[in-house]
Amino acid sequence: MSVRPETPLLDKVPTPKELRALPKSKLRQVADELRSEVISAASISGGHFGAGLGVVELTVALHYVFNTPDDRLIWDVGHQAYPHKILTGRRAGIRTIRQGDGLAPFTKRTESEYDPFGAGHSSTSISAALGMAVANKLSGKKGRSIAVIGDGAMSAGMAYEAMNNAKQAGNRLVVILNDNDMSIAPAVGGLSAYLAKIISSETFLSLRGFGKKIVELLPRPLAERARLWEESARGLAIGGGTLFDELGFYYVGPIDGHNxxxxxxxxxxVRDTEEGPILVHVVTEKGRGHPFDTPNQEKYHAVPQFDLITKEQKKSKPVAPTYTNVFAESLIAEAEKNDKIIAITAAMPSGTGLDKFEKRFPDRTFDVGIAEQHAVTFAAGLAAEGYIPFTAIYSTFLQRAYDQIVHDVAVQSLPVRFAIDRAGLVGADGPTHAGSFDITYLASLPNMVVMAAADEAELKHMVATAVSITDRPSAVRYPRGEGVGVEMPVKGEILPIGKGRIVKKGKSVAIVSLGSRLAEALKAAEELETKGLSTTVADARFAKPVDEQMLKDLAASHDLLITIEEGSIGGFGAHVMDYLAGEGILDGSLKVRALKLPDVFQDHDKPEKMYEEAGLNASGIVAAVLKALGRNDLGQSVTTRTL
Structure with missing residues (x-):
């Protein structure tokens, strides 16, 4: 059950313009009503939850103080942006978030002028804000750029790369460090708030600026000593910030982000100063005010729909184990037999299932933070010393480490194993999280073995196979969600490299599926049989190396060969075409078609709807076969008239 909260004041502030017309004394009420609205909306839509609840007061304060959208407010990742969306003219659609034709799950430039930069991946906000701040400086505009970074995003090197370059932006750049896991400042109070107010004041900054000018007139040794004295004195007063000072930021904080x-x-x-760039360290509580009985920051990072009265979360009853759990359990089983196996994750232990591995093998599990590039090269170092590293990273996040995959792993033929979760379309998280490109960007690399699991049993075998590959890198990709319900083997078997399997035999049409579209391919084959088209279905298993002998046999005995994959152009189908063309097989009467994801970024929706739009469900496969053979939906030949 969902209860719409009474929000009399929030109802009067549809945009920041109306918010800024309120007296400051009313902002506490706005924040309280906004938090209630976020909770109510999430009970209907589900979605990212904890981070947004933690920045309610900060969201209100930023929109009140700064002149958005002229001042550019950039939310890192976008997990934090639900309150922001409500305050910026999108409240009416907030209960449609993550649904087809509804609001985007993250910030999106085409959705609102208040979203100056799209997000989805972390740690991009400071770089983007810096670019906008420098653009304002070059064009003579007064607008500020404000980057709100937190929720683990400061663990990525990109944030520090941007900060190291930030001096050029001057006072047009403000970074808000949303410290929502208490990792930097375990406690804040009235004294720290008072000091933060003092050191950010115009009087203090003017005196500091005057002092700088005096110091510039001193001989160099004295000037350097004076600078160190000033930094030390300020460090003693505020209890931190030295790192940010060294990167060129004027540090203010920590302050209570809920006060x-x-x-x-x-x-x-900060808004009124000429000093800059400035970093404001704000401490918040992730999930603040959540309605559940037990606080759990990781659990409530994202939630399904829930009942506001009973607090019961609406989870569907699983019919099969998830691919993520199958991977974790398979890796644990292999690690029981081999003490060289190491598991690496980039800030996603539960998302990749490695939290289970860590419980069993804490000394062989490494969470490197949001640092995919480091994760890959770290794994390469382990592999170089004879260990068996499994780097478990979502497909979309592995993109961030492509140079390391090429340079540090593939060029050196190091046997790093990539466990690629969330391969294919992911539904509500939309295009920023879709695993569309990994087949293409991995299968193009020499020395790489690329596997795709058709079901949960195949995934178990592929984990065992990856352990056995010791002379080159390998990858196994698998989708989000539950398996198809096949019987699970007792143990994983090592598959012959580059060999597929025939699942169903026919004579006219050959469907070669890579990955979890196999079940849809079998459904399509059943329908094609009713139209008189005898159909073979094969599970390719490997995108690289392709099963050349199987392809040659299918090409010689069928009229049409269709490949299917949950990936972009340039992937498995392209490799099949390349092999067939190289063998001269395409010169004959064989028809070949490649079904793949469309060459667009598909918007968020239910996965089944997205696969339907992509033509990668059973009906789409049938339609592609009939079109290729020049037949109508009854299976009859279609005669075309030439004008």
Whole structure:
């Protein structure tokens, strides 16, 4: 059951313009009503939850103090942006978030002028804000760029690369460090808030600027000593910030991110100063005000629909184990037999299932934070010393480490194993999280073995196979969600490299499926049989190396060969075409078609709807076969008239 909260004041502020017309004394009520609205909306739509609840007060304060959208407010990742969407004219659609034709799950430039930069992956906000701040500086505009970074995003090197380059933006760049896991500042109070207000004030900054000018007149040794004295004195006063100072930022904080009396004066001082760039360290509580009985920051990072009265979460009853759990359990089984197996994750232990591995093998599990590039080269170092590293990373996030895959792994033929979760379309998270490109970007590399699991049993075999590959890198990709319900083997068997399997034999049409579209291919074959088209279905298993002998046999005995994959152009189908063309097989009467994801970024929706749009469900496969053979939907030949 969902209960719409009463929000009399929030109802009067559809955009930041109306918010800024309120007296400061009303902002506490706005924040309380906004938090209630976020909770109510999430109970209907589900989605990212904890981070947004933690930045309610900060969202109100930022839109109140800064002149958005002229001042560019950039939310890192976008997990935090639900309150922002509500305050920026999108409240009416907030209960449609992550649904087909509804609001995007993250910030999106085409959705609102208040979203100056799209997000989905982490740690991009400072770089983007820096670019916008420098653009304002070059064009003489007064607007500020404000990057709100947190929720683990500061663990990525890209954030520090941007900060190291930030001096050029001057006072047009403001970074808000949303410290929502208490990792940097375990406690804040009235004294720290008072000091933050003082050191961000115009009087203090003017005196500091005057002092800098005096120091510039001193001989160099004295000037350097004076600078160190100033930094040390300020460090003692505020209890931190030295790292940010060294990167060129004027550090302010830490301050309580839920206390309007602390937030507003500091943000106003920051807005009005000529000093910069500035970093404001704000401490917040992830999931603040959540309605559930037990606090669990990781569990409530994202939630399904739930009942506001009973707090019961609406989860469907599983009919099969998830691919993620099958991978984790398979890896644990292999690690029981081999103490060289190491598991690596980039800040996604539960998302990749490695939290289970860590419980069993804590000394052989490494969470490197949001640092995919480091994760891959770290794994390469382990492999170089004879260990068996499995790097478990979502397909979309592995893109961030492509140079390391090429340079540090593939060129050196190091046997790093890539466990690629969330391969294919992912539904509600949309295009930023879709695993569309890994087949293409991995199968193009020399020395790489690329496997795709058709079902949960195949995944278990492929984990065992990856362990056995010791002379080159390998990857196994698998989708989000549950398996298809096949019987699970007792143990994983090592598959012959580059060999597929025939699942159903026919004579006219050959469907070669890579990955979890196999079940849809079998459904399509059944329908094609009713139209008089005898159909073979094969599970390719390997995108690279392709099963050349199987392809040659199918090409020689069928009229049409169709490949199917949950990936972009240039992937498995392209490799099949390349082999057939090289063998001269395409010169004959054989018809060949490649079914793949469309050459667009598909918007978020239910996965089944997205696969239907892509033509990768049973009906889409049937339609492609009939079109290739020049037949109508009854299986009859179609005669075309030439004008």
């Amino acid at each position: 309007m009396d602390h937030l507003l004066p500091v943000l106003e001082n």
